[in-house]
Amino acid sequence: MKAAIIGGTGYGAIELIRLIHQHPYLEVGSVVSNSQAGNNFSESYPHLSGLTDQPLGKFDPETIAENHDIVFLATPSGVSSKLVPQLMETGIKCVDLSGDFRLRSSEQYETWYRRRPANHEYIQQAVYGLSEIYPEQIKTAALIANPGCYPTAATLGLIPILTTNQADLASIIIDAKSGVSGAGRGLSLTSHYAEINENLKAYKLGSHQHIPEIEQVLSDESGTPITISFTTHLVPMTRGIMCTMYLTLNESISTKEVVDLYTNFYKNKSFVRIRPEGNIPATKEVHGSNYCDIGLHVDSRTNRLTVISVIDNLVKGAAGQAIQNANLMFGWDERSGLNQLPIYP
Numbered sequence: 001m002k003a004a005i006i007g008g009t010g011y012g013a014i015e016l017i018r019l020i021h022q023h024p025y026l027e028v029g030s031v032v033s034n035s036q037a038g039n040n041f042s043e044s045y046p047h048l049s050g051l052t053d054q055p056l057g058k059f060d061p062e063t064i065a066e067n068h069d070i071v072f073l074a075t076p077s078g079v080s081s082k083l084v085p086q087l088m089e090t091g092i093k094c095v096d097l098s099g100d101f102r103l104r105s106s107e108q109y110e111t112w113y114r115r116r117p118a119n120h121e122y123i124q125q126a127v128y129g130l131s132e133i134y135p136e137q138i139k140t141a142a143l144i145a146n147p148g149c150y151p152t153a154a155t156l157g158l159i160p161i162l163t164t165n166q167a168d169l170a171s172i173i174i175d176a177k178s179g180v181s182g183a184g185r186g187l188s189l190t191s192h193y194a195e196i197n198e199n200l201k202a203y204k205l206g207s208h209q210h211i212p213e214i215e216q217v218l219s220d221e222s223g224t225p226i227t228i229s230f231t232t233h234l235v236p237m238t239r240g241i242m243c244t245m246y247l248t249l250n251e252s253i254s255t256k257e258v259v260d261l262y263t264n265f266y267k268n269k270s271f272v273r274i275r276p277e278g279n280i281p282a283t284k285e286v287h288g289s290n291y292c293d294i295g296l297h298v299d300s301r302t303n304r305l306t307v308i309s310v311i312d313n314l315v316k317g318a319a320g321q322a323i324q325n326a327n328l329m330f331g332w333d334e335r336s337g338l339n340q341l342p343i344y345p
């Protein structure tokens with residue numbers, strides 16, 4: 001099967017190309033670029049010289065649909081909302097990495113993204129692509145709204161405890177940290193070397209666009225409207241997200257009981273690894289891989305649960321989960337093309 005990738009010179013696209021290169025059933029048919037159409041791909045990414053030398057194409061939905069089986073859009077929010085309807089009209093399957101189709105409420109989208117929402121018809125068709133939680137809906141979807149990087153780490157780490165009645169749902173605090181590639185390849189003052197090196201910054205306090213996305217998933221899964229406190233930080237590293245999350249427990253349970261609950265919840269899920277008691281994951285332990293690793297600790301003094309969830313933002317947080325979703329859509333083993341070991345050290 002052939003995949004087209006749009007947003008060709010961005011970090012999401014380059015990660016899709018790296019992963020699809022090892023995929024047993026999928027190959028890259030073409031890479032579409034808005035800014036570099038006509039140029040050779042390896043001019044933007046010399047590390048792929050001799051491997052992916054094809055010229056970057058222009059966006060033409062008909063040609064894409066004729067020659068491909070699926071499209072991955074690695075374009076910014078606000079761009080995907082314009083391109084997806086043109087592609088969907090041709091009948092081709094789409095996986096969108098942006099935030100444009102994740103929120104069911106257009107009002108929420110306008111509030112948090114501060115721009116016009118996508119056409120409601122397509123928002124209604126989109127299936128939220130959190131692979132471990134919605135595999136059946138993903139299998140029959142025509143359009144996947146691939147989850148955000150922070151929401152992937154946060155929701156996978158919180159859902160198991162929220163499906164019990166052991167958590168105080170009003171007490172959730174998510175302290176999140178990301179490497180700089182989470183902001184994409186575009187240049188900005190915040191991702192400038194001298195601004196981030198040997199520095200740790202909190203940003204978008206109370207206004208991050210992932211707040212309503214996380215709340216939507218947690219509310220769906222717990223069956224109760226949930227609001228969260230969510231603070232993001234930029235860390236001087238290239239890849240990786242860590243969400244350190246706190247919630248109050250309604251009853252006294254041990255760390256071992258929580259570890260058993262999580263292990264059982266994810267027992268058939270290849271990409272979520274629950275660490276044993278006393279073993280806390282670090283971002284490097286998932287670097288370059290599609291794993292989400294989760295560590296758990298109950299503080300019996302405060303009766304609070306701490307959950308530490310780590311992913312590689314470009315793999316499980318973007319391109320890897322997008323391919324996992326495509327695998328589900330085509331009925332393949334969801335691990336196809338995603339069996340890379342984490343890169344360590």
Ligand SMILES: NC(=O)C1=CN([C@@H]2O[C@H](COP(=O)(O)OP(=O)(O)OC[C@H]3O[C@@H](n4cnc5c(N)ncnc54)[C@H](OP(=O)(O)O)[C@@H]3O)[C@@H](O)[C@H]2O)C=CC1
Nearest residue numbers: 007008009010011012033034035075076097098182184185
């Ligand atoms: N980086 C990450 O960790 C994650 C990113 N995402 C989301 O994935 C998407 C891609 O992210 P990422 O690759 O990091 O971002 P980048 O900024 O690195 O790449 C986005 C690419 O989209 C294309 N593009 C930009 N503006 C326009 C435009 N006006 N019209 C058409 N194409 C445009 C450009 O490529 P070209 O000119 O070649 O077309 C650009 O390089 C975004 O929506 C992002 O929010 C989601 C989860 C994690």
Ligand SMILES: CC(=O)N[C@@H](CCC(=O)OP(=O)(O)O)C(=O)O
Nearest residue numbers: 098099148149178179182183209
């Ligand atoms: C480090 C960093 O800046 N990360 C970005 C993640 C952006 C992203 O993934 O955006 P969408 O999910 O909205 O597509 C941020 O915090 O905004």
